[in-house]
Amino acid sequence: MNRALTLHDLIVAGIAVAAGIAAGVLLRALLRWLGERARETRWSGDDVIVDALRTLAPWAAIAAGAAVAATALPLTARVGHNVNVTLTALLILAATLTAARVITRLVRSLAQSRSGVAGSATIFVNITRVVVLAMGFLVILQTLGVSIAPLLTALGVGGLAVALALQDTLANLFAGVHILAAKTVQPGDYIRLSSGEEGYVEDINWRNTVVRNLSNNLVIIPNAQLAGTNMTNYSRPEQQLSIMVQVGVGYDSDLEHVERVTNEVVEQVMTDITGAVPDHEPAVRFHTFGDSRIGFTVILGVGEFSDQYRIKHEFIKRLHQRYRAEGISVPAPRRTVTVQQAELPTSAIPHQREATELIK
Numbered sequence: 001m002n003r004a005l006t007l008h009d010l011i012v013a014g015i016a017v018a019a020g021i022a023a024g025v026l027l028r029a030l031l032r033w034l035g036e037r038a039r040e041t042r043w044s045g046d047d048v049i050v051d052a053l054r055t056l057a058p059w060a061a062i063a064a065g066a067a068v069a070a071t072a073l074p075l076t077a078r079v080g081h082n083v084n085v086t087l088t089a090l091l092i093l094a095a096t097l098t099a100a101r102v103i104t105r106l107v108r109s110l111a112q113s114r115s116g117v118a119g120s121a122t123i124f125v126n127i128t129r130v131v132v133l134a135m136g137f138l139v140i141l142q143t144l145g146v147s148i149a150p151l152l153t154a155l156g157v158g159g160l161a162v163a164l165a166l167q168d169t170l171a172n173l174f175a176g177v178h179i180l181a182a183k184t185v186q187p188g189d190y191i192r193l194s195s196g197e198e199g200y201v202e203d204i205n206w207r208n209t210v211v212r213n214l215s216n217n218l219v220i221i222p223n224a225q226l227a228g229t230n231m232t233n234y235s236r237p238e239q240q241l242s243i244m245v246q247v248g249v250g251y252d253s254d255l256e257h258v259e260r261v262t263n264e265v266v267e268q269v270m271t272d273i274t275g276a277v278p279d280h281e282p283a284v285r286f287h288t289f290g291d292s293r294i295g296f297t298v299i300l301g302v303g304e305f306s307d308q309y310r311i312k313h314e315f316i317k318r319l320h321q322r323y324r325a326e327g328i329s330v331p332a333p334r335r336t337v338t339v340q341q342a343e344l345p346t347s348a349i350p351h352q353r354e355a356t357e358l359i360k
Contacts, residue, residue, distance in 0.1 A: 013069035020065015024058035031057060052102045059094040063087045089140050096136025104129045124180065126206055168224070172207045175223035180204060185226070189235035190305040197221060214306060234305040240277055243300050243308045245315060248293035250329040255294070258328055259284045262298060265322050269300070269315045275307030276300070292333045 031054040038047045070083045107128045138148050179185050185201055191211065192198035199213035209226050211219040234241060249258050266282035280301030288295035300315060302308045323330060 010073075012072040016065050016068040016072060018065070020062045020068070023061035023065065027057045027061055028054065048102055048106065051105070052098050055098045055101075056095055060091060063091045085144060089143050092136060092140050092143060096133060096139070099136070100129050100132040103132055127177075169207065172223040175227040176204050176206060176209070179209075179223060179227055184236075185209070185231075185233060186235075189233050192232045192234070193221070193226070194230035239304040241302060241305065241308075243302055243312065245298045245300065245312060246295065247298055247319070248290060248295045248330060249323075250293055250331045253294070253328055255286065257326070258296075259286075261322055261326050261328065262319065265315065265319045266298060266300065269311060269318060273311055273314050275303045276311050277303060290333075292331050 031050055035047070035050045035054065038050050067084065067087055070080060070087075104125045108125050141148050185191060185204070187201050187203055189201050190199065191201060197211060197213075197219050199211040199219060202210040202212050202218070204210075204223070207223065209221045209223055211221060213219055247262070249255075262284050263282040266280075266284075270276045270278055270280050270282075283299040284296055285299070286294060286296040298315070298319075300308075300311055302311050320330075
């Protein structure tokens with residue numbers, strides 16, 4: 001100390017700290033009110049700005065009050081420097097946490113807007129959060145006077161050993177990044193793997209892909225396996241798809257009448273059933289002279305993969321009802337089996353008579 005500590009110094013320092021805390025509380029309340037007003041606007045940028053200031057501004061006010069209190073006290077140059085450095089580090093820490101939250105929120109919003117679904121690809125969110133926190137940590141060390149060059153060198157040397165020990169984990173990490181960057185799979189897509197797993201992609205994180213099948217169970221697939229297998233994506237390049245239903249009518253049916261009636265049923269189903277494509281053009285294609293009937297394919301349009309089961313269900317019910325009303329038969333397969341008795345050779349006739357006498 002350059003001089004003795006007096007009561008006046010303590011009072012001024014206490015007032016400065018109290019003023020900083022009071023300013024922090026008031027700023028917190030004000031920013032909370034501004035956040036409520038910002039949510040009512042259409043522009044999402046004001047939400048981000050208020051969210052960033054909600055944590056940073058109160059802590060800055062408190063740090064400013066503490067800095068003023070430090071200047072009011074008769075501290076030595078070294079102690080004053082250490083106090084300023086500590087307050088600066090705390091302020092950088094608050095700014096780092098705020099930046100990590102805001103930037104990850106922006107990344108999550110971007111992922112949701114690109115995929116168009118509620119689920120998000122958390123792999124990008126996690127990577128962004130780690131990068132921002134790591135940069136903030138290095139800045140804090142540099143502010144505290146800790147040289148980060150040896151630390152970076154040690155991390156570079158140790159990174160090789162870590163990479164060798166975590167080959168599978170890193171393979172899944174880079175496979176997930178590759179999948180999302182190539183846009184072959186996005187959250188919300190319906191996929192089917194060559195190994196049989198299928199369902200909606202819920203999330204792609206740093207290690208695995210979460211798929212929800214139609215029975216509402218979750219299937220966990222490692223990213224490396226997903227990137228290295230044959231896969232069908234039923235949501236790309238578009239969600240709408242065509243499904244085929246196989247039908248057959250008897251040979252005595254008027255095929256023109258059959259086609260007209262079937263097209264009318266298709267139009268009704270496409271208009272009435274949720275998940276169908278109303279502007280789908282009915283298509284009936286005869287293709288086979290079968291054993292007992294003429295086979296043909298009916299092509300239906302569905303909005304997305306899981307809608308096909310409901311649409312097939314309604315189409316078959318309505319088609320069967322309409323065929324019965326129109327007298328159109330849908331015959332079951334029939335086979336005529338003719339059994340011919342083979343004639344016995346002449347040499348076997350005496351033996352047959354002897355056997356008959358023994359039976360009598």
